[in-house]
Amino acid sequence: MPSIxxxxxxxxxxxxxxxxxxxxxxxxxxLDSWSRMFDxxxxxxxxxxxxxxxxxxxxVQFVLAMGMALLLQARPRLVSTHFYLWTIPLAMSELAAGxxxxxxxxxxxxxxxxxxxxxxxxxxxxxxxxxGAGMLFAVVVAELWRATSLVFVILVAGLQMVPRDFDEAAxxxxxxxxxxxxxxxxxxxxxSLQVALILRTILAIQVFAVAQALTGRNFPLLxxxxxxxxxxxxxxxxxxxxxxxxxxxxxxxxxxxxxxxxRERA
Numbered sequence: 001m002p003s004i005x006x007x008x009x010x011x012x013x014x015x016x017x018x019x020x021x022x023x024x025x026x027x028x029x030x031l032d033s034w035s036r037m038f039d040x041x042x043x044x045x046x047x048x049x050x051x052x053x054x055x056x057x058x059x060v061q062f063v064l065a066m067g068m069a070l071l072l073q074a075r076p077r078l079v080s081t082h083f084y085l086w087t088i089p090l091a092m093s094e095l096a097a098g099x100x101x102x103x104x105x106x107x108x109x110x111x112x113x114x115x116x117x118x119x120x121x122x123x124x125x126x127x128x129x130x131x132g133a134g135m136l137f138a139v140v141v142a143e144l145w146r147a148t149s150l151v152f153v154i155l156v157a158g159l160q161m162v163p164r165d166f167d168e169a170a171x172x173x174x175x176x177x178x179x180x181x182x183x184x185x186x187x188x189x190x191x192s193l194q195v196a197l198i199l200r201t202i203l204a205i206q207v208f209a210v211a212q213a214l215t216g217r218n219f220p221l222l223x224x225x226x227x228x229x230x231x232x233x234x235x236x237x238x239x240x241x242x243x244x245x246x247x248x249x250x251x252x253x254x255x256x257x258x259x260x261x262x263r264e265r266a
Contacts, residue, residue: 015247022240033237037245040238042228046220047245052136053221054204057143061200064144065151070181073159083156087149094146098213101142102127105214127215135219139211146210147203151196158192159185194261201257202250222246 025032037043068086072079089097104110105126115121126134162185170180186193208223217228222242230239 018240018243021237022244025237033235033241036235037238037241040225042217042220042225043242046222046225049136049219050205050207050222050249053139053143053207054201056136056140057147057204058197058201060140061144061148061151062197064148065155065196068148068152069155069159072156086152089146089149090153092146094207094209095213097142097146098210101138101145101210102214105138127218129218132219135215138214139207139219142210142214143204143207147200150203151200154192154196154199155189158189161192162188190261194257198254198257201253205246205250205253222249 022033023029023031072083076082092100102109106112107123107125107127111126112121112123116123124134125131126138128134166184166188167180170184175183206223207221208227211219211221212224212227217224223246226239226242226246229235229242
């Protein structure tokens with residue numbers, strides 16, 4: 001019972017308050033907040049950028065994290081050093097990571113200085129307001145560096161639960177490395193994959209500080225627009241509507257993952 005009460009206070013009450021705020025104005029039920037949200041030119045761009053960022057980042061992170069986890073499982077020299085180096089980004093806040101990559105991608109940053117030193121370019125406006133592809137690339141790279149370690153840690157924990165006998169038996173029967181990965185390792189770590197996939201997708205949908213530090217509002221995202229409406233524009237109702245959109249997308253994606261994995265298991 002104490003746990004139930006705690007969860008209701010921590011999640012239930014803010015959800016109810018946000019729902020009421022999104023559909024009420026002046027003490028009356030209204031859809032004005034939703035109308036203002038849909039009419040805002042930044043909303044469509046933020047929705048597109050959020051979905052595009054999620055579609056790009058999550059698969060790439062899983063490939064990188066799986067490769068890192070398998071390399072670690074091979075027990076290379078200084079294995080503990082590799083693990084700690086790869087998990088360093090977990091100790092950094094999103095904003096700090098964004099500022100680090102801002103020093104790299106800014107017009108006079110390290111990347112342009114390096115390209116100029118090589119004689120390949122006089123400078124690229126990676127974060128210019130009219131360079132949408134450059135801003136997307138910068139945010140994707142920063143987010144890959146910052147959050148891949150989270151997926152990596154979850155997959156490493158899952159791989160620790162896989163008995164080596166299974167992989168060795170498949171190897172004796174002539175299975176290739178790819179066949180052992182696809183038919184032995186991945187099915188055995190399905191629970192870890194499910195947790196990592198759902199958690200990382202939800203966090204990708206909620207990316208804010210990294211993009212805010214790199215691009216400001218030039219590359220709008222849904223959570224960033226929620227912040228803008230609540231803090232800068234002082235409109236809690238529209239901010240609540242945007243938060244509900246983020247919640248709805250997260251729920252749909254999570255349910256889709258659960259159903260897809262359950263269907264595959266059946």
